[in-house]
Structures are given as C-alpha cells and as structure tokens.
Amino acid sequence: MNQSSPFEVVVAGLGQTGPSPADGRSIAEMVLPAVQAALADADLGYDDIDAVVTASVDLFDGLTASNIAITEVVGAVMKPETRIAGDGLAAALHAACQIRAGAYEVVLVVAHAKPSMADFQDLSQWALDPIFLQPLGLDFLACAGLQASARAAADPEAPERWAETAARRLNAADGQKKPATAADVLDSPLVAAPLRAGMCAPLADGAVAVLLRAGGPGPRLAGLGHDLDVHLPGDRDPAAWPGLTRALARALKSAGLAASDRAFDLAEPSCLYAHEEELFIGATGLEPKTEISPGGGLFGGAVPVAAGLARLLAAAQRLRADPACRRALVQGSWGPAGQGQVVAIIKAGP
Amino acid sequence: MTEVAVIGSGQTDHGRKRDDVSQPELVRQAVALALADAAIEPERLDAVVISNMELFEGRALPELWLGEGAYAARKPCLKVATGGTSGTSSCIAGYHQVASGLFDVVLVVGFEKHSEGHTQTGMALTDPFWDRAVAAGALGNFALSISQYMAERGVTQEQAARVAVKARRNAARNPHAHLQMPDITVEEVLASKLLAHPVHLLDMCPQSDGAAAIVLAGGQTARRLCPRPAWIKAAETRHEQPFIGDIDRRLASMRTLREAARSTYAKAGIADPLRDLDVAEIYEPVSYAELAWYEALGFCADGEAGRLIDEGVTEMDGTLPVNPSGGVLSANPVGASGVIRVAEAAKQVLGRAGEHQVAGVETALATGYGVYAWADALVLGATP
Numbered sequence: 164m165n166q167s168s169p170f171e172v173v174v175a176g177l178g179q180t181g182p183s184p185a186d187g188r189s190i191a192e193m194v195l196p197a198v199q200a201a202l203a204d205a206d207l208g209y210d211d212i213d214a215v216v217t218a219s220v221d222l223f224d225g226l227t228a229s230n231i232a233i234t235e236v237v238g239a240v241m242k243p244e245t246r247i248a249g250d251g252l253a254a255a256l257h258a259a260c261q262i263r264a265g266a267y268e269v270v271l272v273v274a275h276a277k278p279s280m281a282d283f284q285d286l287s288q289w290a291l292d293p294i295f296l297q298p299l300g301l302d303f304l305a306c307a308g309l310q311a312s313a314r315a316a317a318d319p320e321a322p323e324r325w326a327e328t329a330a331r332r333l334n335a336a337d338g339q340k341k342p343a344t345a346a347d348v349l350d351s352p353l354v355a356a357p358l359r360a361g362m363c364a365p366l367a368d369g370a371v372a373v374l375l376r377a378g379g380p381g382p383r384l385a386g387l388g389h390d391l392d393v394h395l396p397g398d399r400d401p402a403a404w405p406g407l408t409r410a411l412a413r414a415l416k417s418a419g420l421a422a423s424d425r426a427f428d429l430a431e432p433s434c435l436y437a438h439e440e441e442l443f444i445g446a447t448g449l450e451p452k453t454e455i456s457p458g459g460g461l462f463g464g465a466v467p468v469a470a471g472l473a474r475l476l477a478a479a480q481r482l483r484a485d486p487a488c489r490r491a492l493v494q495g496s497w498g499p500a501g502q503g504q505v506v507a508i509i510k511a512g513p
Numbered sequence: 514m515t516e517v518a519v520i521g522s523g524q525t526d527h528g529r530k531r532d533d534v535s536q537p538e539l540v541r542q543a544v545a546l547a548l549a550d551a552a553i554e555p556e557r558l559d560a561v562v563i564s565n566m567e568l569f570e571g572r573a574l575p576e577l578w579l580g581e582g583a584y585a586a587r588k589p590c591l592k593v594a595t596g597g598t599s600g601t602s603s604c605i606a607g608y609h610q611v612a613s614g615l616f617d618v619v620l621v622v623g624f625e626k627h628s629e630g631h632t633q634t635g636m637a638l639t640d641p642f643w644d645r646a647v648a649a650g651a652l653g654n655f656a657l658s659i660s661q662y663m664a665e666r667g668v669t670q671e672q673a674a675r676v677a678v679k680a681r682r683n684a685a686r687n688p689h690a691h692l693q694m695p696d697i698t699v700e701e702v703l704a705s706k707l708l709a710h711p712v713h714l715l716d717m718c719p720q721s722d723g724a725a726a727i728v729l730a731g732g733q734t735a736r737r738l739c740p741r742p743a744w745i746k747a748a749e750t751r752h753e754q755p756f757i758g759d760i761d762r763r764l765a766s767m768r769t770l771r772e773a774a775r776s777t778y779a780k781a782g783i784a785d786p787l788r789d790l791d792v793a794e795i796y797e798p799v800s801y802a803e804l805a806w807y808e809a810l811g812f813c814a815d816g817e818a819g820r821l822i823d824e825g826v827t828e829m830d831g832t833l834p835v836n837p838s839g840g841v842l843s844a845n846p847v848g849a850s851g852v853i854r855v856a857e858a859a860k861q862v863l864g865r866a867g868e869h870q871v872a873g874v875e876t877a878l879a880t881g882y883g884v885y886a887w888a889d890a891l892v893l894g895a896t897p
Contacts (some may be wrong), residue, residue, distance in 0.1 A: 227566065234753070240754045248574065264612035264614035266612065290573040391585050
C-alpha cells in the first residue's frame with residue numbers, strides 16, 4: 164500500500180433486516196428490504212450499482228451457491244457479483260479493493276444468514292478439521308468455551324467480569340426489557356464451561372447491506388486488514404487473538420497511520436461471547452478512552468456471516484450522527500475461537 | 514489501476530479419486546508447484562484467495578482447515594464460491610486485490626475433492642420450492658437447454674462429438690488431465706451411454722479430484738521476477754436470473770458470456786476475437802456448451818459453431834486453438850476448474866505449456882461458467 168495515497172472509500176448507504184430470532188420469510192424476502200434501505204439511504208437506484216459483493220455460507224443456508232437465492236434482490240442480474248463465503252466485513256473490504264482498483268465506482272455489499280433454519284452449532288462442526296477436531300464433537304461454541312477456560316484458569320475472577328460485560332451489552336441492546344444483572348448472567352445455564360448462556364450473544368436471522376462508492380459525502384472506509392490464523396486451537400495461544408493484532412497492523416498501514424496509533428473514538432468488535440471483549444482489547448491495545456459497542460453490539464442479535472458488516476453499519480451510523488466521533492475501529496471474526504479476523508478503520512467524512 | 518500479471522502456476526494430477534492425499538495436502542501440492550514455477554518462497558505472499566464449492570465435500574468454511582495447506586496461515590485470506598465460476602471469479606478477485614495496490618503478490622488456489630462427497634447431492638440443493646424438483650444437478654437442465662440450442666442453430670450430435678474428441682486428444686498431451694483417451698473417435702462418443710438426450714457419457718465432463726494455483730503480482734514485481742509475465746489485460750463477470758425458467762434460451766443466447774466477453778474485448782483492444790486471440794481456454798462442462806460458447810464469444814456468427822469444429826478452426830493447428838489442455842471435458846475439479854483455465858491461458862503466454870504449447874501466443878482468453886448461466890471472461894497477454 165502506497166502510504167501517500169491512503170485507502171479511502173466512502174460508506175454511502177446503510178440498510179439492514181433484523182436481527183430477529185426467527186424471520187419467517189424466505190432468504191430473498193429477508194434480504195430485499197435491507198438492500199432497498201441501503202439504496203434509499205444513498206439516494207441511489209439499482210441501475211446505479213456497478214458491482215455486487217455478497218457474503219453467505221452454503222451449509223448455513225442449505226443451498227449450493229446460496230447467493231443464487233439473492234441474485235435478483237441484490238441487483239446482480241447481468242452485473243459482476245463476487246461471492247465471499249465468509250464474514251460480511253471481509254466482503255466489504257474486497258468491495259473496497261474493487262473500487263480502489265478502479266474497476267467499479269458503486270459496489271453493493273450484502274451479507275445474510277438464517278440460523279433459525281438449523282442448529283448453527285451442529286453445522287459449525289463441519290467447518291472444523293474432520294480428522295482431528297470434528298470427531299471430538301467440537302463446535303464453534305465449544306472452541307469459545309475452551310478459549311474462555313484458558314483465560315479463566317489464569318484469572319479466576321474473569322467470569323464475573325464477563326457477566327458484567329454481558330449484562331451491560333444486553334441492557335444496551337434492549338432497554339425495554341427488565342434490565343439484566345451480572346447475577347442473572349451467572350445464574351444462566353452453563354453452555355461451554357466457563358461460558359454461560361447469558362454470556363453468549365443470541366443468534367439471530369438477518370441481512371445487512373452497505374453501499375460503498377468512490378467518493379462523495381459520508382464516512383470513509385480508510386483502512387483494512389485481514390488475517391487467517393492456524394486452525395487447530397492447540398497450535399495457537401488459546402487465550403489471545405494474535406490474528407487480530409496482525410489484521411489491525413495491516414489496517415493501520417493501509418490507512419497510512421502509524422502502527423502505534425490508537426486514536427479511536429469508537430470500537431465495534433464482533434464479540435459473540437462476553438470474554439471476547441477482553442480478547443479484543445488485549446489484541447488491539449485499545450485505550451480506555453475508546454467507547455466499545457455502546458448499542459450492545461452483537462448481544463442485540465448476532466447474525467452469523469453478517470456480524471462484521473453489522474458492526475460496520477453501527478460504526479458508520481454513529482460517525483454520521485455524532486460529530487465528536489471521528490474514527491472507529493470495526494472488527495469481524497469467523498471460525499473457531501476467532502481463527503479468521505478482519506478489521507476496518509472508519510473515519511468521519513471531511 | 515496497478516498492472517497485474519500471472520507469474521507462475523501449478524496443478525496437481527487430476528483424477529477420479531486422489532485418496533493418496535487429504536484436502537489440505539492436495540491444495541499444498543498445487544500451491545508448492547505454483548510457487549516453484551514463480552520462483553518465490555511462501556513468505557513472499559501477501560494474501561491468498563481460495564476457491565472451492567464446499568457443499569460438494571459437505572463442508573463449511575473450508576479455508577479454516579485448508580488455509581495452512583495454501584500457505585495462508587497468518588495472512589489475509591478470502592474464500593470465493595460461485596459454482597463453476599468459483600475459480601475464475603477467485604482469479605478476478607486476486608486481480609482486483611493486486612490492482613488496488615493493497616497487496617503486491619497474491620496466490621489464488623482452487624480445489625475440489627469430489628470423491629469425498631456427493632456432487633449430485635450438492636448440486637441438488639437449489640431453491641427448495643421452484644428448482645429442486647425440476648432442475649437439480651447439471652445433466653437434466655443441460656439436456657433441455659441443449660435440445661433448444663440444437664433446434665435453433667442446427668448443430669448436430671456428430672459436431673458435438675467432434676468437440677469431445679478434440680478435448681480428449683488434446684488432453685493426451687497434458688499430463689495433469691484426468692481423462693486420457695488419445696484414440697477416442699466420434700463413433701465411440703456417439704455409442705457411449707445416453708445420459709439424457711442428446712447428451713452421451715463422453716459428451717460430459719468427468720468428476721475429478723484436483724487443485725490448481727496461480728501467483729499474481731503487481732507490475733514492478735512481475736517484471737522483476739518473471740522474464741515474460743502473463744498480464745491480465747481485462748476481466749469481467751456477469752451473473753444471471755436465479756431461476757432457470759427465467760433465463761432466455763440459455764445456451765442459445767448466453768447473454769452473460771456475450772456481455773462479459775464484449776466488455777473484456779473492448780478493454781483489451783480485441784476487435785476480432787478469432788483473429789486477435791491466439792488461444793482460448795474456455796469452461797465447457799459438456800461438448801455442446803463449447804459450440805454455444807464459440808458463438809457467445811464471437812469466434813463465429815450465431816449458427817456457425819458447427820462449421821468451426823467441422824473445419825478444424827479450433828483444433829491445435831487451427832486458427833484459434835480452443836482448450837489445448839483438454840478443457841473441463843478432460844478434468845473437472847469444480848473449484849479448481851476456473852483456476853485451471855486461467856493457469857492454462859497464462860502458461861500459453863508464459864511459454865510454459867509443454868507438449869500442448871501453441872506457438873507464438875501473445876494474447877489468450879480464459880472463461881468461467883457456473884450455476885445456470887453465470888460467466889467470467891479474462892484476457893491475458895504478453896503486454897499489459
């Protein structure tokens with residue numbers, strides 16, 4: 164990346180469907196309103212879209228090339244569509260590459276999942292090494308539990324802090340309900356020791372659509388970085404996210420920022436489990452002044468695949484609404500115990 | 514836009530059942546060959562793009578398990594899956610990543626290990642309400658579209674069989690090809706088992722295990738590392754209606770491939786593809802598709818594809834050799850097949866195609882075909 168020419172792409176339109184515990188519509192019907200909202204938000208129509216990047220995972224949708232289900236509603240008929248089978252934030256970063264390459268000017272990014280259709284944790288077993296991990300019955304939740312367990316072994320007080328984190332996030336995500344307390348979280352069933360049900364973001368159906376374009380008003384997607392760590396949890400430091408540290412370093416470099424720069428007003432991490440907020444802070448070296456997921460983040464409903472893009476949407480909304488918020492750090496993660504990491508740096512428009 | 518070139522490629526030996534290797538090992542074989550061909554070490558890679566249709570192996574997010582096999586560990590890694598176009602779309606994704614300036618050297622690797630899954634089951638998982646009962650799998654809906662194409666253009670079963678024979682004869686000079694049938698005849702194709710009229714067994718591609726990789730590099734690096742880089746001059750993708758019944762005459766119109774080709778030709782300065790291209794590696798899952806693609810790609814006018822194969826225009830010694838590698842008809846590891854098309858087109862420009870090298874290739878076309886009518890087109894050349 165040429166540092167004299169920072170990587171800047173405008174976040175021009177935002178839309179989402181859900182998150183909701185179970186969306187009774189078809190995948191296409193669920194995705195359509197998110198796309199329409201993003202187009203309306205950017206004051207653009209389908210004809211203005213040059214290219215589409217979608218994110219979906221076949222096994223989660225029970226469909227082969229599951230983006231077939233949404234080709235029409237995302238406006239990809241007779242257009243270039245790239246389909247990333249991974250986190251939606253990675254799809255957004257690829258769309259930014261297309262714009263920076265000069266290939267297209269307006270790119271629609273859409274991610275969706277409907278975990279209500281099947282047992283997501285059962286399906287997640289099929290993403291694990293079929294020789295050494297899958298026969299053990301491990302799933303993504305169990306891997307998160309192993310990671311939390313490694314941290315709790317060195318820090319017995321940790322689960323109580325995670326309960327507080329979870330309660331704060333749950334309350335921020337839905338102020339209408341009876342406020343949750345740390346005690347409630349600690350009383351909830353143990354699902355993957357030491358993780359309790361209340362420490363896990365509830366899975367939800369939904370779709371997120373983000374329009375990126377090569378200029379104009381709006382927040383800037385200024386830096387981006389990915390990382391895929393080694394697969395076996397035993398080959399990694401179980402109590403850390405070194406891949407996130409590497410992804411952030413790449414994002415800072417691509418934004419033309421110093422490696423030590425932590426001037427973030429807001430962070431929107433993809434914390435599916437309460438202990439991941441500490442992992443996020445540890446891996447990024449984030450300073451206490453940075454506000455983290457004031458809306459509760461994924462604890463308001465975690466849509467697999469779309470989670471990272473939903474964090475981008477939340478950060479961009481905040482940058483638009485709050486002039487004091489100038490720069491945000493957004494994270495997506497996928498795979499067992501955060502094996503895949505993706506980071507975006509969003510800056511307020513000039 | 515940064516200039517981008519293919520500076521090396523590698524392929525496994527494709528076959529019915531590669532049970533001598535696991536999926537990560539299969540991927541590693543292709544990647545190691547590509548890195549050796551590009552004369553670089555794995556540390557030189559800035560990012561990796563992986564192509565695979567994971568439901569064919571019954572998996573999800575395969576890059577998690579396979580990443581290390583692709584030297585993607587601790588690197589940026591994206592997984593692309595768009596049916597048959599997965600490989601070409603992955604190559605285009607890598608091209609855009611390098612062209613953006615974000616990365617300098619990107620590895621693209623595609624693989625499929627059909628023998629560890631059930632491809633027909635995977636292909637049957639289409640729309641549960643409208644498509645699954647009537648259009649599941651590749652064969653049935655191809656047979657319908659082919660009948661329509663034949664009726665409209667007057668193409669014969671013999672002409673299609675000639676395409677099948679050409680592919681297998683070419684494959685005999687490609688050590689990586691799955692099917693090795695050097696002495697196959699038109700009569701044998703027509704006498705092979707009828708699968709669904711008019712498609713005979715030998716008209717169809719095989720189901721293969723295999724992997725293929727290419728190394729992409731930005732302009733300066735490509736010039737430094739490679740004496741004659743295969744530059745990507747243009748690349749385009751077009752997707753189509755999700756329901757097969759909504760697609761206008763499919764093979765006969767193939768508007769996606771027509772439009773993707775028209776757009777890439779315009780960007781690459783190709784006015785007359787038959788004259789301006791020196792070789793083409795096109796994604797033909799069935800013999801009849803190659804004939805339809807000749808028309809969509811502008812190698813001839815509509816209705817003249819049969820004449821092209823009859824006159825040997827697309828044979829190795831013809832005006833425009835098509836699929837010197839033997840094509841998809843001779844090896845089809847789906848997630849790899851598009852990467853193979855780009856790798857083979859690049860090898861022709863790099864002058865590294867061995868026994869199936871076409872002399873003096875300056876400009877080469879690679880195409881991808883997927884789902885019902887999705888299309889990719891890339892033009893590669895000896896100059897940027």
